[in-house]
Amino acid sequence: KQEVTQIPAALSVPEGENLVLNCSFTDSAIYNLQWFRQDPGKGLTSLLLIQSSQREQTSGRLNASLDKSSGRSTLYIAASQPGDSATYLCAVTGSARQLTFGSGTQLTVLP
Amino acid sequence: GAVVSQHPSWVICKSGTSVKIECRSLDFQATTMFWYRQFPKQSLMLMATSNEGSKATYEQGVEKDKFLINHASLTLSTLTVTSAHPEDSSFYICSARGLDRGYNEQFFGPGTRLTVL
Numbered sequence: 001k002q003e004v005t006q007i008p009a010a011l012s013v014p015e016g017e018n019l020v021l022n023c024s025f026t027d028s029a030i031y032n033l034q035w036f037r038q039d040p041g042k043g044l045t046s047l048l049l050i051q052s053s054q055r056e057q058t059s060g061r062l063n064a065s066l067d068k069s070s071g072r073s074t075l076y077i078a079a080s081q082p083g084d085s086a087t088y089l090c091a092v093t094g095s096a097r098q099l100t101f102g103s104g105t106q107l108t109v110l111p
Numbered sequence: 112g113a114v115v116s117q118h119p120s121w122v123i124c125k126s127g128t129s130v131k132i133e134c135r136s137l138d139f140q141a142t143t144m145f146w147y148r149q150f151p152k153q154s155l156m157l158m159a160t161s162n163e164g165s166k167a168t169y170e171q172g173v174e175k176d177k178f179l180i181n182h183a184s185l186t187l188s189t190l191t192v193t194s195a196h197p198e199d200s201s202f203y204i205c206s207a208r209g210l211d212r213g214y215n216e217q218f219f220g221p222g223t224r225l226t227v228l
Contacts, residue, residue, distance in 0.1 A: 032215055032216070041202075041224070042221065042222065043219055091155075093216075097143075098145070101154045103153070
């Protein structure tokens with residue numbers, strides 16, 4: 001059974017810092033990996049989707065990498081802003097084409 | 112594109128009543144829809160997977176007689192929480208995928224907050 005782990009569970013940084021969120025998964029047989037953002041009480045916003053054949057994806061200040069063989073992904077946020085404060089979720093699509101979510105990293109960017 | 116809506120966005124009901132939540136794909140045909148539940152400060156847990164025109168497949172530990180799922184068309188799935196109790200209070204999120212939107216990507220609705228008094 002696929003398990004997805006995110007470290008750290010919570011992170012607090014001053015505005016302007018670059019930061020890295022980590023995600024690991026136990027079964028490397030995945031179709032893709034996706035990073036989501038969730039604001040309190042809200043639904044999910046898809047940030048980046050990396051297909052299993054890709055190694056990274058970039059969107060603005062966000063860069064996500066994927067090392068499928070080692071079961072790891074990182075989300076890099078450059079020049080963090082208070083508006084980036086949210087919970088970031090990592091999820092993988094496995095062989096059954098179902099998403100398995102990590103427990104999330106709660107990010108707080110202090111002004 | 113790839114918009115999924117949910118209705119209602121929030122609902123409060125009395126214990127023992129039933130509540131229906133709708134999930135619609137607005138601009139694509141959803142061959143498969145998923146229902147997730149999220150408790151406060153926890154991640155999303157898959158409850159069930161439904162394919163259009165077929166019975167839903169429930170995850171282990173999810174009571175199919177309590178959480179009735181209907182996926183009667185390619186754009187609509189409903190989740191009915193029957194005889195709701197306070198412990199059913201949660202955030203319910205649906206997602207959908209379709210052949211014309213990349214079969215391996217799910218698109219999420221905004222969620223429904225259920226509070227059972």
